Structures are given as C-alpha cells and as structure tokens.
Amino acid sequence: MTIIILKLVLAHLIGDFFIQHRKWVAHKEKKKLRSKWLYIHVIIHIALMFLIVWDLSYTLLILSIGAIHFIIDALKIILQTKKTKRIYFVMDQLFHLSSIFILTFVLYQSHFEFTFTLSAKLLLFIICFAFLTMPTSILMRTIFTKWDISKLTKTNDSLEDAGQYIGILERLLVFIFIIVGHWEAVGFLITAKSVFRFGDLSSSKERKLTEYILIGTLISFGIAIITSLTYLNLLSYV
DSSP states (O other), rough: OOOHHHHHHHHIIIIIISSSOOOOHHHHHGGGGGGGHHHHHHHHHHHHHHHHHHOGGGHHHHHHHHHHHHHHHHHHHHHOTTHHHHHHHHHHHHHHHHHHHHHHHHGGGGGGOOOOOOHHHHHHHHHHHHHHHHHHHHHHHHGGGSSOHHHHHHHHSTTTTHHHHHHHHHHHHHHHHHHHHOOOHHHHHHHHHHHHHHHHHHHHHHHHHHHHHHHHHHHHHHHHHHHHHHHHHHHTTT
16 A cells, blocks of 8 residues: 555645645635635645546545545635644645545555555655655745745845745755765755855845844755655665
C-alpha cells in the first residue's frame, strides 16, 4: 500500500499547492460554502487521485478521501479568522495527510504493508522535491502574514517573486546536498547567502528587516534540512 499512499500524497500536493490559484483561495475565504471554487477544488483533487493512482479498484478510497477533503476545507473556511489563518493552514494540511493514511489503513487493513519499492523510492523523492518548491513557499508566506514587509523597508526595488524563487532554489540545493552526503556544501550555501545579504542589511540599517530576513532564511533552511533527513530515514526502511 506504500505506493498508493505516496501517489495520493503527491496528488494532494499538486492539487493544493500547484493547481489551486490564490484567487480561488481568496474567493473561498470570502464566499465560504457559496464559493464555486471550493467544489471545483475538490473535484480537481478527486480527478488527480484517479489519474495518478490509475486503478479503479481504489475508487471507494479516492471518493472517501475526496469527501473528507471537502469537509476539512469547508470547516477551515467557516471557522478560521484573519488571526487564526496560520494555525488553520497547518491543521488543514495535517488533517488532509492524516486522512489519507487513516482511510487507506481502514479500507485496506488486511493488505496494509508499509514497504518501499523502486517506484516508491522515486515517488518519495518526487514528493520531497515538490514539497520544497511551492508548498513550502506557501507555508512560509502564510507564516509571514504576521508581518507586513512594506512597513519594514521604504524601498521596493527587488524583482517580482524573486524571493520565492531564491527560496525554492536554495531548499532544493540543500535537499540535494544532504541526500548525496555533502553537508559542507550546505554550510557553504548559507555562508554565500549571508555574504550577499550583508551589504543589503548594512545599507538598509533596518533592524526589523534584518530580523525578517534572518527568520525567513532559518525557516527555509530548517524545512529543507528536516525534509532531507526525513527522506533519508524513510529510505532506511527498505
């Protein structure tokens, strides 16, 4: 069942973070259960699961996960407020992922065996790789809604979405360096980024901006390192 679980997790990541547009999320938060995007989002999730799993014998499992996904998303948009948005985002993702494991175990308990094959290893790699791109960027953006970057600096001369792409690239590099056993390269990457940032932080003379960048860097590298170690530890079960 490992390969099925990994396929379902991959479908979730694609549906929640790569296909779902920010405007859909905003519309759902505004219109609640009257938002058409809530239902379209769930339908896309179900379609992705069918497409990636590619086995109609798991129809009950896929439809059950889709139904639970709808309930979780509905409760989230009804209950969350602007102040609790970050908490509900994390809870939402934990419940989605937990539902995949729990429903798979409940419906296929007699066939449940958590082992890795070559295909499972590849899917695990893809999931970790994908997680460190848009999902982590959205996670960090959600965390940083507490601060308004426009109030931390008077200048706005950076490239559009440059920070997001820099973060994605650095996390992917950290992931690759760790899984191939070159931790020293991670240290080099952190040092290199610090050198490039030093001039900006010195010239800005903004303590809040410095703290903002430092927190962001540490979270980004921390998530990448934890994801890499999780990947390596899971491979040890083969």
